[in-house]
Amino acid sequence: MASAAEQLASNLNFSTFAKAEDLKKRLWFTLGALLVYRLGTYIPLPGLNPDAFAQAFQGQSGGILGLFNMFSGGAVERMAIFALGIMPYISASIIVQLMTSVVPALEQLKKEGEQGRKVINQYTRYGTVLLGAMQAYGIAVGLESGSGLVNDPGWFFRISTVISLLGGTMFLMWLGEQITSRGIGNGISLIIFAGIVAALPSALAGTLELGRTGALSTPLILAIIVMVVGVIALIVFVERAQRRLLIQYPKRQVGNRMFQGDTSHLPLKLNTSGVIPAIFASSLLLLPATLAGFANTATMPGWGTAIVGALAHGQPLYMILYGAMIAFFAFFYTAIVFNPKDTADNLKKHGGFVPGIRPGERTAEYIDYVLTRITVIGAIYLVFVCILPEILISQTGVPFYLGGTSLLIVVSVTLDTVAQIQGHLIAQQYEGLIKKSKLRGGKRGR
Numbered sequence: 001m002a003s004a005a006e007q008l009a010s011n012l013n014f015s016t017f018a019k020a021e022d023l024k025k026r027l028w029f030t031l032g033a034l035l036v037y038r039l040g041t042y043i044p045l046p047g048l049n050p051d052a053f054a055q056a057f058q059g060q061s062g063g064i065l066g067l068f069n070m071f072s073g074g075a076v077e078r079m080a081i082f083a084l085g086i087m088p089y090i091s092a093s094i095i096v097q098l099m100t101s102v103v104p105a106l107e108q109l110k111k112e113g114e115q116g117r118k119v120i121n122q123y124t125r126y127g128t129v130l131l132g133a134m135q136a137y138g139i140a141v142g143l144e145s146g147s148g149l150v151n152d153p154g155w156f157f158r159i160s161t162v163i164s165l166l167g168g169t170m171f172l173m174w175l176g177e178q179i180t181s182r183g184i185g186n187g188i189s190l191i192i193f194a195g196i197v198a199a200l201p202s203a204l205a206g207t208l209e210l211g212r213t214g215a216l217s218t219p220l221i222l223a224i225i226v227m228v229v230g231v232i233a234l235i236v237f238v239e240r241a242q243r244r245l246l247i248q249y250p251k252r253q254v255g256n257r258m259f260q261g262d263t264s265h266l267p268l269k270l271n272t273s274g275v276i277p278a279i280f281a282s283s284l285l286l287l288p289a290t291l292a293g294f295a296n297t298a299t300m301p302g303w304g305t306a307i308v309g310a311l312a313h314g315q316p317l318y319m320i321l322y323g324a325m326i327a328f329f330a331f332f333y334t335a336i337v338f339n340p341k342d343t344a345d346n347l348k349k350h351g352g353f354v355p356g357i358r359p360g361e362r363t364a365e366y367i368d369y370v371l372t373r374i375t376v377i378g379a380i381y382l383v384f385v386c387i388l389p390e391i392l393i394s395q396t397g398v399p400f401y402l403g404g405t406s407l408l409i410v411v412s413v414t415l416d417t418v419a420q421i422q423g424h425l426i427a428q429q430y431e432g433l434i435k436k437s438k439l440r441g442g443k444r445g446r
Contacts, residue, residue, distance in 0.1 A: 014292060020425055022424070022428075023184070023424040023425065023428065026182065026183050026424070028419075029182050034174055034188075034190065034194045037082070037172065037175060039075070040080065040168065040172075041073045041075040041076060041078065041082050043073055043080050043081050044079060045079050045080070045081060045161055046161075047156075047160060048143065049080070049148055049149055051364050052148045053143070054085075057076070057077055072084070072085035072087075073085075073195025073196070073199065074198070075195075077134045081164045082169075082172060083139070084136060084165045084169045085191075086169060086176065086188055088135060089124070089169065089173045090130040090279075091127075092127030093124050095127060096120060096123055097337065098336060100120065101336055102152060106123075109365075125173070128173060129170070132169045133166050136165035136166050139161065140157065140161035140162060140203035143157075144157065144158070173188075175187065176191050184417060184424070185413070185417035186413070186416060186417075189409075189412075190413060192348070192409055192413070193410060196406045196409060197410060207224065208221070227389070227392065231388070231407055232407060234381070234384075235385060235408055235411040235412070238378070239271060241269070241270040241271075242267040243268045243270065243370060243374050244265035244267050245265065245266070245268065246263065247263065247347065248353060249262045249263070249264075249350070249351050250351055264352070265403055266347075266367075268370060270378045270381070271381060272333075272371070272378065273329065273333040273334045273375075273382075275405065275409050277327075277328075277329035277379075278382060278386050278405040280325070281325035281329060281386075282322075284325065285322055319387060319390070322386070322387065322390065323383040323387055328378065328382075330375060330378055330379035331372075332373050338371065340367040341370040343364070343367055344359070344364035344367060345360075345364075347363060385404040387404070388404065
């Protein structure tokens with residue numbers, strides 16, 4: 001079966017794409033939806049002084065606001081209606097996933113199939129509304145506290161800001177779901193991807209401008225380009241890497257016929273947690289610097305100033321904590337999203353077993369054993385990919401968009417989208433082969 005799929009994939013060409021009308025409609029829909037998203041990042045909040053906010057943002061761009069600005073495609077820098085982006089939905093999704101492993105009722109819903117997933121998705125939407133409203137209100141109050149940022153402070157500005165920001169987040173959530181169902185690829189991931197990619201040309205131009213002014217030497221710029229290419233190649237290699245466990249199924253008898261036992265593979269990704277550990281670690285470590293930026297430095301105690309200084313970009317403590325938190329979240333999130341016991345139970349239910357391992361509890365222990373060891377490699381890979389660009393960012397002033405987290409998101413989403421496009425093309429070619437075989441069978445029958 002796998003060889004047939006590989007043969008079909010090798011036969012894909014431009015003519016196959018030209019005949020795939022459904023795929024072309026999905027691609028055009030996806031591009032149109034992403035264009036709508038990009039237009040929304042330029043619509044400012046009502047009642048805000050854009051020039052004053054742009055000046056205030058420059059002093060905070062190195063903190064968590066810079067990270068959120070990267071994920072929102074520059075909407076935070078312009079304080080647009082999409083400034084919250086899709087982050088409240090992602091945070092709510094992660095919280096609900098964590099709760100499904102803690103709350104028995106949610107865990108039971110997760111096992112109920114499609115109906116249970118719909119209920120969990122509804123809980124995620126409720127969580128998105130709650131988190132989005134809280135964050136939007138906090139932004140409104142923070143903007144009012146700034147000097148000259150708001151033209152007419154008061155409850156009307158707060159309410160309008162909450163409605164605008166929350167409405168923007170809910171629209172993006174709906175838009176992402178539409179891309180997933182009617183377009184190509186994962187809609188939520190593509191929205192983040194579009195925001196990062198849209199800023200890559202300006203980030204590259206800024207890096208070249210640093211070279212023109214003499215802030216960066218030509219050999220260093222070439223080294224940065226080589227590093228980016230090398231990191232992308234490493235991400236592609238590791239994200240596609242799998243540890244395949246051999247699964248065998250016993251012989252079975254149907255009527256008077258005996259069927260030979262089948263074999264398959266249980267694929268375990270080297271990096272099961274994806275980009276989540278890097279996002280979590282970045283957000284938590286940049287939070288103290290952001291809070292310190294809003295606080296009055298004159299009244300800050302000495303220990304607070306020392307902590308903020310030690311957690312600045314490029315400092316040894318920052319790098320150590322960043323790497324340790326990435327490794328921790330890699331193991332933690334993998335344990336949340338992959339349950340070896342459920343996998344072993346499903347294999348036992350369908351008669352599958354790992355050769356040499358007793359079905360049931362022993363199989364779960366073996367899967368957990370293998371998963372733990374490949375997660376070690378995945379965690380080391382994540383730490384390396386995120387720490388190496390972070391050192392260059394702190395030492396050379398290269399923009400956020402050339403960091404490990406952004407490259408990881410861009411490459412991962414690209415691989416997933418290309419895989420889905422290839423899947424549609426293979427399905428299109430497969431349907432064409434079936435139609436040809438039916439036509440030939442009908443002619444022979446005549």
